[in-house]
Amino acid sequence: MKILAIIGSPRGMQGNTGRLLQEVLAGVEATGAEMEILSLKTLSIQPCAACDVCHKTGVCNIKDDYEFVKEKLLACDGFLLASPNYIFSVTAQMKALFDRCNGLIHCMGLEGKYAAMVETSGGGEDEEVLAYMSRFVNTLGANTVGCVGTAIAGVRTFPNEEKLFADARRLGLNLCQSIKNKRVYAGQDIFREEFKLRMSGLVDRMQKYWPFEREYWANKRTR
Numbered sequence: 001m002k003i004l005a006i007i008g009s010p011r012g013m014q015g016n017t018g019r020l021l022q023e024v025l026a027g028v029e030a031t032g033a034e035m036e037i038l039s040l041k042t043l044s045i046q047p048c049a050a051c052d053v054c055h056k057t058g059v060c061n062i063k064d065d066y067e068f069v070k071e072k073l074l075a076c077d078g079f080l081l082a083s084p085n086y087i088f089s090v091t092a093q094m095k096a097l098f099d100r101c102n103g104l105i106h107c108m109g110l111e112g113k114y115a116a117m118v119e120t121s122g123g124g125e126d127e128e129v130l131a132y133m134s135r136f137v138n139t140l141g142a143n144t145v146g147c148v149g150t151a152i153a154g155v156r157t158f159p160n161e162e163k164l165f166a167d168a169r170r171l172g173l174n175l176c177q178s179i180k181n182k183r184v185y186a187g188q189d190i191f192r193e194e195f196k197l198r199m200s201g202l203v204d205r206m207q208k209y210w211p212f213e214r215e216y217w218a219n220k221r222t223r
């Protein structure tokens, strides 16, 4: 089983979010799963140029590390998204990745995979940021198994740390168990079915311009 962790903090694994992610990964490690961490700090993911080439060809036209990250996402069984709260949302590094996944979202290309989210903040709105990240995961077609988020108490320290870290490790474990047991998340299935109609409808309307996505959905419907 392959688990990919993507961290969007400019501090990489050395910051607060990296500290909390470490605990989630300890839970993953305990299951014997294979883990890989990608820090967006060390990768180049430029903002989306809205050129629509991904919809036409299935490949992004910007020559940076996005396709590398996309291939890693396609190859994993489950993934973790970790970001600090930057003005009620994720960091610009993480948002750039989300936007670049637009083609993948049109195809709901991560259907069948599972994900969990990790977030830290200076003082709050953790739920808001985690909900945003969860919705992104669902639009990719993947299931969210849960999340962990908290305000900090200081540098790489948190309130109620013992409980928080236990929750974080349990989340890592849960991610792997959900993959192993192919767990069903009924509420997310409803969202996904509605979103599928929306995306396949969009691609239908744009089929003249977006041949890659037209073929992708034609194949997906017959699978």
Ligand SMILES: Cc1cc2nc3c(=O)[nH]c(=O)nc-3n(C[C@H](O)[C@H](O)[C@H](O)COP(=O)(O)O)c2cc1C
Binding pocket: 009, 010, 011, 014, 015, 016, 017, 018, 083, 084, 085, 086, 087, 088, 089, 120, 121, 122, 123, 124, 125, 152
């Ligand atoms: C540009 C910037 C924006 C931030 N915006 C918020 C915010 O809106 N709300 C909040 O509670 N904390 C905010 N913070 C604080 C970070 O979320 C917090 O320190 C977080 O734990 C940093 O994680 P890191 O060490 O992994 O980068 C912000 C920090 C920065 C640098």
